[in-house]
Amino acid sequence: QVQLVESGGGLVQAGGSLRLSCAASGSIFSINGMGWYRQAPGKPRELVATITRGGSTNYGNSVKGRFTISRDNAKNTVYLQMNSLKPEDTAVYYCNAVSAGWSKWGQGTQVTVSS
Numbered sequence: 300q301v302q303l304v305e306s307g308g309g310l311v312q313a314g315g316s317l318r319l320s321c322a323a324s325g326s327i328f329s330i331n332g333m334g335w336y337r338q339a340p341g342k343p344r345e346l347v348a349t350i351t352r353g354g355s356t357n358y359g360n361s362v363k364g365r366f367t368i369s370r371d372n373a374k375n376t377v378y379l380q381m382n383s384l385k386p387e388d389t390a391v392y393y394c395n396a397v398s399a400g401w402s403k404w405g406q407g408t409q410v411t412v413s414s
Contacts, residue, residue: 300325300326301323301324301325301326301327301329301330301396301403302323302324302325302403303321303322303323303394303395303396303403303404303405303406304321304322304324304405304406305319305320305321305392305393305394305405305406305407305408306319306320306321306322306408307319307320307408308392308408308409308410309409309410309411310411310412310413311384311410311411311412311413312412312413313384313385313386313412313413313414314383314384315384315412316380316381316382316383316384317381317384317410318378318379318380318381319335319378319379319381319392319394319408319410320376320377320378321333321335321376321377321378321379321394321405322374322375322376323375323376323377323396324375327375329398330352330396330397330398331351331352331397331398331399332349332350332351332352332396332397333349333350333370333377333394333395333396333397334346334347334348334349334350334357334368334377334394334395334397335347335348335349335368335377335379335392335393335394335395336392336393336395337388337390337391337392337393337410338390338391338393338407339387339389339390339391342390344393345359345361346358346359347359347362347366347368347379347392348362348366348367348368348379349368349395350368350369350370350377354370356368361387362381362388365381365382365383365384366379366380366381366382367379367380367382368380377394379392381410384410384412385412386412386413386414387412388410388412389410389411389412390409390410391407391408391409391410392407392408392409392410393405393406393407
């Protein structure tokens with residue numbers, strides 16, 4: 300069983316920065332990869348960024364060059380550094396962990412970017 304706790308969301312002006320954190324606990328040895336997804340009102344959940352156990356990363360097209368995903372294995376934590384934020388980045392951001400046969404979601408953290 301894996302538990303995910305997100306933090307770091309909030310309100311920021313356009314052009315500003317935020318850093319999200321996702322702390323994993325429980326059976327963390329079983330996690331193959333982690334990532335961030337987001338969902339804006341009335342829209343489907345979309346990929347923001349993922350990182351594998353080996354450190355390979357993947358980004359959604361809308362955030363490439365602005366967001367950076369990283370992980371601290373010692374702290375079992377994944378981070379999402381978000382720079383040059385835009386109003387269209389406003390959404391609930393969800394942390395995700397995956398392994399063979401299962402996927403776990405965090406509770407979500409709201410990010411609001413004002414224009």
